[in-house]
Structures are given as structure tokens and as C-alpha cells.
Amino acid sequence: MSFPWAENYEPKHPLTKWIDAKLPLPRLVYNAVGAGYPVPRNLNYFWNFGVLAGLALTFQIVTGIVLAMHYASTADGAFASVESIMRDVNGGWFLRYMHMNGASMFFIVVYIHIFRGLFYGSYKAPREMVWLLGVVIFLLMMATAFMGYVLPWGQMSFWGAQVITGFFSAIPIVGDPIHTWLLGGFAPDNAALNRFFSLHYLLPFVIAGVIVLHIWALHIPGSNNPTGVDVKGPQDTVPFHPYYTAKDGFGVGVFLVVFSILLFFYPNTLGHPDNYIQANPLSTPAHIVPEWYFWPFYAILRAFTVNWLWIPAKLWGVIAMFSSILLLFFLPWLDNSPVRSANYRPAYRIAFWVLVLDVLVLGWIGKSPAEEPYVRIGQFAAAYYFAHFLLIVPIIAIVEKTKPLPNSISESVLHGEAEEAAPIGVGSAH
């Protein structure tokens, strides 16, 4: 962090001095998440979700490594090995339910984290790179989650793999060869299962690497805050430790309570019972849906039902679905409003909440069967999703009359009580 009032790491003990001289790792930690990282003093609880996402990834990696010790990635043995984890392995049910529901928790906190960024304008300059890396992480998460869902080799695993790899067969001319190449066969089988397992083990570590870049990029300008106003001086910040370690600690406690309720009392509520039936390549389940975190995108995929402009409906659906995420890469340049926080943008704030509602509707449609009236509602909701980013946001940025911004973070928090503007132990107001 480049704020001049950031405290420098000064080891006192000869041993820590010696370590710091050879390998300045303590210095790195101190400046990243210690007292050496000044953070806006007005962050609300929505700023807990980055740390919570990191925690969720840690849970997934730890439980995943352990589950891989008992899992067999063969088309004949995968389903039985998962059942053996549930019944025979000591505490196996706990580890697997933690991994299954941990994925849901990961997506819940990441979706809140993304919408936090959308509301407070965290994607705007100077934090575009933070946002871009975040979208990369989100894409990697989706790929990892999809491949993980295939591994138990239940009915939903198999038909999910069939459908999702089928996207690639929509590509003109080379689609079918690519599809066959991805699967290593003509339908999901041993070859596909093995490569999915290999990549499912690899990608979380790639995600961890991109998270390092994400945090690195964040620490150049420093964290955004609920006012969206830049930090002006030391009175606007407090050290990350102990102030935000304590606040994040509280958030972690709440996260663990929610996670525990899900894990111990509703472990299968977010799953699908058909996935406890072994994969059968000759019979598709009557109602096939992806995991809940893919529902909105699944609705966009299914929104195209007729061929249009010489392009078949199948290809339109796939293009739309991928575009709905790739679109986010362009958001920092689609929204040209200089004001970051929606608290000072009355029109954008309405558009934001309509978008939240629209994504929830898309989720509901993605979960519903492909029949009327759901298809029609899904088409309108999908159209609105694109309109939000491509029309509404750029237009609002031009026409909106924003509210006056506070002069500084401390002024907005303390309403002008300059006397108290210096945080305890940091300031030099007198």
C-alpha cells in the first residue's frame, strides 16, 4: 500500500530481524493483512465477503485433498467410492457434506461479493484490474464446480457433463470434433471422468494464484468504501489489524454458523436426489437441472428457442450464456459515471436492485421446467439482463444527476466532527 502514513514493518527481536533480512515474508504479511495496511475506516459488513470467499476456498481445498484420498476416478468405481466415503470412511459423511455444501457457501459469498462491487462501484478506476481478475476467478470457479459435480458419477453428474460439453458442439463446423476431443469419446465415460478429476484438482490452485493477483492489484489503490470517496489522509483509515481482522473474525463466526446449519441439518437440500442414482447413459432424468448457482445462466442458455439471422437457436443460447459473463469484463468501461457508490446515484441504485431481482427471476426460471410460461418469462429476464449492462448502465452514467459527495470518508462518518476524526492511536489532530 502506497499511503505515506502506512506503518513500516520494524522487527525488534534479533531473530525476526535475521528472518526479515533473508526473506521478507513477515514484512509481506504485515503489509498485506497486518497493521501495515491502512483501510478506509467506514467499511460495512459487505466488505467481509472477500475474506469469507478465501476461507471457503480453503475449506474446499482441504476437504477436497482429503476426499481425493478415498475417491476412485473410474466410471465403474466412482459412484461406489463416493458411497463408501459416506458409509465406511471415518467421518467421511462429514468431509463430503462439507465439500458439497462448501461449494454452495463459496458461491453464496462470491455472489454477494460481486454484487457488493456492483453496488459500490468497486469495478471502476482505479480498481479495474481487481474487477477483471475477479471475473477470471469467477469463471475458474464455475469450471471447477462443474467438473466437481461430475465426479460422483450420479445421474445428474453424467447428464450435466453431457449437456455442458454439448455447448461446444454448437460451434459451427468444428463443434463436433471439439466435443469428441473434450470428452475423449462420444459420450461422457472413463476418459472424461479422469480428465475432469485431474482438472478439478488443479483449478483450485490456479484460483488461489489468481486470488494472490486479485489482492495484489487491490493493494495498489487500496480498498474501496461505502462512500466511494478516495482516502484523503490518515484520519480516513485504520490499520487492517486489529480493526478489520476483528470485524472479519465476527463475519467468519456468522459464516460458520450458517455453514454448520446447512452442513448438519440440510446437507442435501441444495443438491438433487437424482444424483444418488448411478449414472445411466441410456436414460435421462425427467427433469434435469444444474446446481443452484448455475440456474441464472442456464435460463439464459434456454432463452433462445428459434433460429434467427441464419444462426441456429442452439448456438445463440451458448453465445448468450458465455456473453452474460464475458460482458462483465467490459463493465468498467460501460459505466462512465465518475461517482462510484450507488448511495450517491439515485437512478443507478434503482437499476441495481432491478438487476438483483432480474437475476433472481433468471434463477427461478433456470430451475423450472422448459415450458410456458417459464420460457417466455426467461426470455424477457435474459433480455433485461443484457439491457442492464449494454443500455441502462451507459445511459444512466450520462443522464443521472448524482447526489453531492462527502468531502472525505471521516466527514461522512462523523458528520463534520473534526475533533474526533482521528482514529484512536493513529491521528495527530491536536
Place this chain on the structure above:
Amino acid sequence: MATSEYVDDPNQRPPVIGAKEEEGAGPRRRDFLNIAAVSFAGVGAAAVVVPFVNQMNPSADVLALASIEVDLSKIAEGSGIKVAWRKQPVFVRRLTAKEVSEANAVPVSELRDPETLAQRTKPGKENWLITMAVCTHLGCVPLGVTPSENRGDFGGYFCPCHGSQYDTAGRIRKGPAPKNLLVPEYSFKSNTVVQIG
């Protein structure tokens, strides 16, 4: 510093990271809360470690006692067979009268792992020596279950890995192994059938 007016209220003093508590001020309520919260989190984290360690122990299907029955009728005197029990080999050997008397002639006090043949067999069935075929040194399978194999200097078993030698009661007599060949739990179902496990 602009903090002087806070110092009198112990809850308003800046948090102290590390040792340097102000002299004479004593612990603050916040110190107590910090220690309580971090300790509670530590206990919770330690509790979660238990299943992650325990999952590496044998699972229920491995522990399920797969007991096996062995037919003794085809084993000739002086010979034996190797059978698999819990994925490990077991020697079932029918001793000759000479081998039994050799085993009984050894003074127990001279043995590295003192046991008599009677302690290692069932009453009235002293000629049936049933032991794990796993050398107590580093786990190789010793030779000597059939007369054609090398039985070592003591007529029992000889481990080809590091030269441990066992006598006709399966007791360690020479070489690096520390213990006698382990006797598994077994019982005679009839005169010709024994159940191991």
C-alpha cells in the same frame, strides 16, 4: 497523539498488540475478550482437525472382520500352507513330533521373546502352528512353510530380506527381528477346519 483524554477509561485505551501493556494499568476488558475469543476459535479449530486426521484410519469396510475358514485335511505333516486374511498372509503349519519336541526343548529364558509352544498353540493341538506370515522386523514374508524352502538354522522360518531366523514354534532366534511371529486370533471349528479372525 490525540489520545490523552481516552486513557482514563480502560475500555477506550488503544489496543495493545504484543506485550507492552501500560505500567500499572492492569488488564483491560478488551484483553479478556481477545483471549477468550481467540482461545474459543483455537479449540474449535482443533476439534475440526480430529475428523481430518481420523479419516486416514482404516475405514469400516477394512475393519469389518473378514474371518476365513481353512481346511486342514490336505496339509501333510511337516508341511504347511499360506492363506490370506485381512490382506495379509498367514502360515498354517502342521508340525512333526520331532519339531514339537525341538520347540519344547528350548529353555524359554534363553529366548529374545520368551513364549512356550503351548502358549502359541491351542490345547491338544500343539502340532498346528498358526502364525502371521509377516516378519516382525520389516514385514517381509519368511520362507519355510513347505519343507522345500529354506527354513534357516532352527528349522522354522527364514526371512530372505534381512536374515531373521525363527524356530519350529515361530519364535525369533537369530537376526534383526524383535518379536516372535504374531499369532492371530483363531479357533478350531472341528478337527479339520480352523476359523481365523
